[in-house]
Amino acid sequence: MNIxxxxxxxxxxxxxxxxxxxxxxxxxxxxxxxxxxxxxxxxGLFLVLMExxxxxxxxxxxxxxxVGFQGLLQTMADALKLVSKELTGTVKADKFLYNLxxxxxxxxxxxxxxVIPFTKDxxxxxxxxxxxxxxxxxxxxxxxxxxxxxxSNNKFALIGAMRSGVQTISYELSIGLSLLTMILLxxxxxxxxxxxxxxxxxxxxxxxxxxxxAFMIYMIAGTAETNRAPFDMPEAESELGAGFHTEYxxxxxxxxxxxxxxxxxxxxxxxxxxxxxxxxxxxxITESIPWLGLFWFLAKTFVLVFLMMWFRWTFPRLRVDQLLxxxxxxxxxxxxxxxxxxxxxxxxxxxxxx
Amino acid sequence: xxxxxxxxxxxxxxxTGMSVxxxxxxxxxxxxxxxxxxxxxATLKMFDRFRGEVIMPHDENNEHACTGCQKCEIACxxxxxxxxxxxxxxxxxxxxxxKIDKFVYHLSLCTMCGLCIDVCPTDAIEWGQNFENSVYDRxxxxxxxxxxxxxxxxxxxx
Numbered sequence: 092m093n094i095x096x097x098x099x100x101x102x103x104x105x106x107x108x109x110x111x112x113x114x115x116x117x118x119x120x121x122x123x124x125x126x127x128x129x130x131x132x133x134x135g136l137f138l139v140l141m142e143x144x145x146x147x148x149x150x151x152x153x154x155x156x157x158v159g160f161q162g163l164l165q166t167m168a169d170a171l172k173l174v175s176k177e178l179t180g181t182v183k184a185d186k187f188l189y190n191l192x193x194x195x196x197x198x199x200x201x202x203x204x205x206v207i208p209f210t211k212d213x214x215x216x217x218x219x220x221x222x223x224x225x226x227x228x229x230x231x232x233x234x235x236x237x238x239x240x241x242x243s244n245n246k247f248a249l250i251g252a253m254r255s256g257v258q259t260i261s262y263e264l265s266i267g268l269s270l271l272t273m274i275l276l277x278x279x280x281x282x283x284x285x286x287x288x289x290x291x292x293x294x295x296x297x298x299x300x301x302x303x304x305a306f307m308i309y310m311i312a313g314t315a316e317t318n319r320a321p322f323d324m325p326e327a328e329s330e331l332g333a334g335f336h337t338e339y340x341x342x343x344x345x346x347x348x349x350x351x352x353x354x355x356x357x358x359x360x361x362x363x364x365x366x367x368x369x370x371x372x373x374x375x376i377t378e379s380i381p382w383l384g385l386f387w388f389l390a391k392t393f394v395l396v397f398l399m400m401w402f403r404w405t406f407p408r409l410r411v412d413q414l415l416x417x418x419x420x421x422x423x424x425x426x427x428x429x430x431x432x433x434x435x436x437x438x439x440x441x442x443x444x445x
Numbered sequence: 446x447x448x449x450x451x452x453x454x455x456x457x458x459x460x461t462g463m464s465v466x467x468x469x470x471x472x473x474x475x476x477x478x479x480x481x482x483x484x485x486x487a488t489l490k491m492f493d494r495f496r497g498e499v500i501m502p503h504d505e506n507n508e509h510a511c512t513g514c515q516k517c518e519i520a521c522x523x524x525x526x527x528x529x530x531x532x533x534x535x536x537x538x539x540x541x542x543x544k545i546d547k548f549v550y551h552l553s554l555c556t557m558c559g560l561c562i563d564v565c566p567t568d569a570i571e572w573g574q575n576f577e578n579s580v581y582d583r584x585x586x587x588x589x590x591x592x593x594x595x596x597x598x599x600x601x602x603x
Binding site: 145147148149150151152153401402404405406421425 | 469
């Protein structure tokens with residue numbers, strides 16, 4: 092029995108029994124949004140903790156281990172501290188846009204989470220253009236970064252924001268094209284359909300060589316998309332102070348910070364869905380217990396998140412020209428060739444079906 | 446270099462880097478360099494060249510090696526060391542002889558330059574390993590290094 096599903100079904104029935112249909116569905120939507128907001132705000136905090144512990148282990152340190160068991164409450168305490176801090180601003184800042192920017196970033200990150208299939212039937216919003224929606228929504232975030240940098244009235248913030256614009260526009264192409272390669276194989280944009288297709292082997296196995304190339308390109312572009320090292324030029328500490336969020340403090344800074352980690356989770360979750368069979372267990376070992384899908388999904392996602400952290404603590408930061416060379420001279424042509432190869436593969440039925 | 450060899454070298458070098466950091470990650474349990482300070486206070490050992498404070502070692506007979514020559518007092522750039530000395534009678538020869546009454550050391554003035562220790566002809570003073578030097582009362586930073594009733598070890602001056 093699917094526990095999560097039965098709980099949501101009970102609430103659904105109860106809501107529809109006590110109020111008219113329209114009100115009930117609106118209340119249901121609000122409840123879902125609240126649950127997602129809470130769960131992912133907390134999950135984001137734990138990702139921050141994971142990042143700090145992993146970073147510490149890479150550098151032969153210990154990391155935060157004092158607040159709570161093994162430092163589990165450290166980031167909670169940090170968030171509480173940030174809530175209590177003063178919200179500062181620059182004198183000639185564009186106040187409206189300055190205050191608006193963090194919400195753009197955090198809302199676009201949370202919106203995209205709605206279509207991620209966590210386990211069977213456990214998906215807030217299963218639309219038929221799922222992947223398209225994900226690509227579209229996740230690139231709204233850069234508007235928030237641009238607004239924040241522009242409205243801060245600070246040269247470092249502006250430079251950071253413009254770099255972020257350059258970076259996101261370039262790497263959005265690679266993300267789109269590498270996902271397109273996989274869509275050729277899956278034959279659908281709907282995320283639940285993509286998962287169904289993978290019951291005959293994960294797409295990275297089905298598509299073998301072109302799928303692996305697409306995955307590598309996706310991870311590189313995804314790291315760039317989330318503005319993380321080695322692509323962290325928008326907030327390069329040694330060059331720009333803190334980049335686009337130099338002038339932000341308190342909770343608004345926390346929104347930017349949280350959005351970065353939710354975006355990282357998101358990129359890993361999309362990769363899990365498209366390449367690694369989402370909530371499907373390897374070789375179908377736990378197919379009889381559907382709620383374990385959540386465990387498999389999160390396990391795969393955290394492996395990919397760890398991979399991104401590994402990148403971050405290994406590679407040095409790129410220059411802007413190197414960044415653009417990598418995208419336009421290497422990733423994009425390889426990607427285009429890769430799509431053609433994948434199309435040939437699908438046409439000639441050379442995919443591996445288990 | 447050609448286009449494809451560029452890609453090959455890029456991937457190979459990136460993987461080399463990742464394997465290095467990966468090894469660090471896997472060995473992080475054993476190789477941790479962080480000292481969890483207040484917890485390991487009992488076992489924490491400072492390194493040899495650590496400069497915490499100046500101490501004067503005494504042996505089991507409560508004897509030190511300070512002859513009261515005041516070279517350290519002269520060498521000290523900021524008056525950290527004050528030697529209060531006296532004249533005593535040497536038991537063997539019956540001559541008047543200089544001996545220290547109090548070796549006063551002001552830790553609050555000391556810059557840990559080490560000139561006093563370099564200049565000491567009898568190695569009477571040396572670096573201590575104590576690093577917890579903070580106190581609530583400033584007067585506690587003024588220390589008398591020779592212990593009460595201590596005297597010069599025989600044979601140091603020969």
